[in-house]
Amino acid sequence: QSYDYDEASETWPFFILAVLCVVLVPLTAMQLWELVSGGKSDQTLNDQASILGEMSEKYASREILEFRAKSVAKKSKWLAKRNLFIIAGWTVVAYLIQYIGSSEGIQDAATLLFDPYALLDISASSTDREVRSAYRKLSVKFHPDKLSKDLSSEQRSVLEEQYVLITKAYKSLTDEITRENYLKYGHPDGPQATSHGIALPKFLVDSSASTLVILGYVALLGIVLPYFVSRWWSRTQSVTKKGIHVKSASYFSNRLFNFKPSQVVTLDLIVNWLSHAEEFKLMFPELSVETFETLLHDQINRKHSGNLENAKLRIVAKSNVLLFGLLDIATTFRNLEISTMTIDTLKAIVQATSISPYSQLLQLPNVNPESLTEGSVDDIRTLGKLFTYEDAKIGKILGIDDSTKLQETLSVASSIPHLKLIRAEFKVPGESVVTPQSTPHISLKVLVRSAKHKFFPPNMIPDEMCLDRDDFESMKDPFASTLEQPRLPQTFAPYFPGKRSGCWCALVVLQKDGKVIQTPMLIDRLSFENLNKDFDKRTVKNLEEEFKPEEWVIGNIKIPFSQPAPEEKGDFFFRVIVKSTEYFGPDLDFTLSMAVRD
Amino acid sequence: NQALKRRFQAILLRKEVFSKQW
Amino acid sequence: TLQYDANSKLLDVPDASEDIEMNLTQINKLTQDLVGETNPNFTPQPRDESTAMIKKLFENGLKQLQQQKMAEALKSVNLAIEMAQRKRASWEAFAVQLQELQFMMKNRVDLCLVQGKFMDALQDLDFLQNTGLTTSDVFIRKTDSLMKLKQYEQARAEVERGLSLDPTNAKLRVLHIENTRRLAEYNG
Incomplete structure (x- = not known):
């Protein structure tokens, strides 16, 4: 009924201290971790093919750079608030510790604690012999009969008290019953008076x-x-697991469920679906679905949207996560055409280039679209074909007169990563064949190459370079080796509102029915070192002599397989599609057979 | 049968779309 | 709001969505077929009258084909297909209608290919694949059409799928090699 309040200010400092520490310790740890790891990831971004990143910054419009700067500023403002809280919090903690240390009331309460080791003046890890010898020495000093006669009664009683305490201390370390009491109640005499109260000063509660x-x-x-x-x-x-609004997800699912196979899947269709996203409505309640569709098309066709330009940039930035959400749903519905068109739509938005036979060339900077159709007799549609011509001729084809601009365009074009398949197989860790009902994964060895590089057949890369590590660790977790590769560098995307590095999406299709069998695997780690090599197809004359396989870095891609291998033995065919979300051209599309044997 | 008919009738539209795309 | 016209016996919903429009068309077609049916004891058995008409037109086309009159043959086959679309009632056995249409389409594909109408052939082949015909000859023709239309990436997807369903098919293998060569050239 009646509580003791914290009159002497003994307990509330501890309470406040505990609450603060519970919040501050994890928050500080998180902040330090982010500082450390944030620095590291920037480092790797800088190491890899910085040409694309540099060019991206160079060709970005003023509005885009402003938009990027704004979003970075927003992020750092919040971080500053967090930092402020951490600093303020630790300052209060320091004050409280100092307060506790200097508070007499608390010190007094602390001295009531019974510490036998301190009383006997020995360390806490002393043996029984040391305890006994310490007691004997002290009892000689403090025994009432041994005390000097000159002491006053006050001094005497103090020393006598001390002697009692020392005896108690000795007993609590040696005598069974006393020791039990000490261990249970912290005092040899048994349970001491304990008080329960409210850790708040009285004035807060009573008046x-x-x-x-x-x-x-x-x-x-x-x-x-x-x-x-x-x-x-x-x-x-x-919000769904993939980070999109549930209303957007249900709209996409509805579209996919009612999808008629006779309908052709086009960029316009996906953009139309995208413009119905709930996120857009929440961001801009005053704009209509048709406006969103127009803005998205403006982005793809590099059209300025007037006073809706900022809205366009925000919508485009949001469409990244929406398209990944749609991709996930499309693969769940096993629809291949929509899955691939979704990724192509993302490319179109990132590069601000429409999907056409000439997309590979139109994604380059400084290109004059008219000259592509008129500039040359040959119909050139791919970067690979472009690099079969001399630089000057390329300038004519792309309609670039300025030589500096041409050099920049060529450096971007030769830095766009293309994947070349070296080896592909179904692998079961620890086994040499795929056995029935086992869990295989798809192991790909690829070469990240430039469109400028001369073609060479995959068998020119010796088998030794394509082997995986064969140790126990790699069998336990076969996917760990892919994590040793560096993260992808910044994408050349001067028309995209944010800095991005993108990824490749791996889709697996069952050839029997032509449908997707699992959700996409995102690949965001590959080495781009090969892109720096000057293995120009226009200058390499003798492939066998000039090609040195050991100078090339082999990329490692592992795709988990969502189902166990079939029960029956035989050959089962799958189509593997690895599409880039960033550039037109560097995609892989091949058939792989799973040989299920005993 | 009606679905088959619809799919058949879509041929013309599909031809237009693909021609434009390519 | 559902509206019914007692004279034409047709239903209508003003401002209908696409799905409702589709349903309406289906119901109305069924109604028209029923109204036009003279035999009160009709069955799913295909009407011999219609079969005869369609067959006549189609055989006309085959004759013209033998005479090397390709353009006319295509026209006749088109007429035959159109006749089937118009005359066949919705309740006549689906299996029969499907087979009839697929058979005529296969011939139409070959006629288109011979005359260089590759896009037409491609759409017909797409239709055949969508309606369940996944035999190797469909893949062969589709690959060929795509290659002629310079869609080498799609051609590769088709020929690889064809080979995974029929790995020993010689023609598909030849097409695969040829397409790979053209794709390499396409990519410089």
Whole structure:
């Protein structure tokens, strides 16, 4: 009924200290971790093919650079607030520790703690012999009969008390019953008086301040807490696992469910679906679905949207996560055409280039679209074909007169990564064949090459370069070796609102029915070192002599297989499609057979 | 049968779309 | 709101969505077929009258083909197909209608290919694949059409799928090699 309040200010500092530490320690740890790892990832971004990143910055329009700067500033503002809180929090902690240390009341309470080792003046790890010898020495000093006669009664009683304590200390370390008491209650005499109370000073609870405190609690428990919980709950409920709004996801699912196979899947179709996204409506409630569609087409056709330019940039930035969400749903519905067109749409938005037979060339900077159709007698559609011509001729084909611009365009064109398949197989870790009902994965060895590089047949890369590590670690986790590769560098995307590095999406299709069998695997780690090599197809004359396989870096891609291998023995055919989300051209598309044997 | 008919009738439209694309 | 015209016996929904429009067309077609049916005891058995008409037109086409009159043959086959689309009622056995159409389409494909109408052939082949015909000869023709239309990437996808369903097919293998060569050239 009646509580003791913290009159002497002994307990509330500990309470506040505990609460602060619970918040500050993980927050500080998180912040330090981000600082350390954030620095590291920037480092790898800088190592890899920085040409694309540099060019991307160079060719980006003023509005895009402003947009990027704004979003970086927003992020750092929040970080500054967090940092401020951490600094303020630790300052309060330091003050509290100092307060506790200097508070007499707390010190007094602390001295009531019974410490036998301190009383006997020995270390906590002393043996029984040392304990006994220490006791004998001290009892000689403090025994009432041994005390000097000159001491005052006060001094005497103090020393006698000390002697009692020393005896108790000795007993609590040696005598069974006393030791039990000490271990159980922290004192040899058994349970001491304990007090329970409220760790708050009385004035907060008893007087007029109490109404404020009650109001504070009511506000906290009745208003603030439910508000935050309901806001968090509705946020979680409204977003799917892939990070898109549930209404957008259900719209996409509905479109896929009602999809008629006679309908041709085009860029316009995907853009139309995209413009119905709930995220857009929430960002710009005053704009219509048709406006969103127009803005997306503006982005693809590199058209300025007037006073809706900023809206366009925000929508384009958001469409990245929406397209990945749609891709996930499309693969769940096993629809290959929509899956591939979704990735192509992302390319179109990232490069601001429409899907046409000439997309590979139109994604380059400084290209004059008219000259592509008129500039040359041969119909050139691919980067690979482009590099069969001399630089000057390329300038004519692309319609670039300025030599500096031509050099920049050529450096971008030769830095766009293309994947060349060297080896592909189904692998079961630890086995030499794929056995029935085993769990295989798809192991690809690829070469990241430039369109400028001369073609060479995959068998010119010796088998030794394509072997995986054969140790126990790699059998336990076959995918760990892919993580040793560097992250992808910045994409050349001067028309995209944010800096990005993108990825490759790997789709697996069952050849029997032509349908996708699992959700896409995203590949965001590959070495681009080969792109720096000057193995120009126009200058290499003798392939056998000039090609040195050991100078090339082999990329490692591992795609998990979502089902166990079939029960029956035989050959089963799968189509593997690896599409880039960033550039037109560097995709892989091949058939792989799974030989299931005993 | 009606679905078959619809799919057949879509041929002309598909031809237009692909011609434009390519 | 559903509207019914007692004279034409047709249903209508103003401002209908695409899906509702489709349903309406289906119902109305069924109604028209029923109204036009003279035999009160009709069955799914295909009407011999229609079969005869369609067959006549088609055989006309075959004759013209033998006489090397390709353009006319194509026209006749087109007429035959159109006749089937118009005359066949919705309740006549699906299996029969499908086979009839597929058979005529296969001939149409070959006639188109011979005359260099590759896009037409491709769409017909797409139709055949979509309606369940996945035999090697479909893949062979589709690959060939795609190559002629310079769509080498799609041609590769088709020929590889054809080979995975029929790995020993010689013609498909030849097409695969040829397409790979053209693709390499396409990519410089």
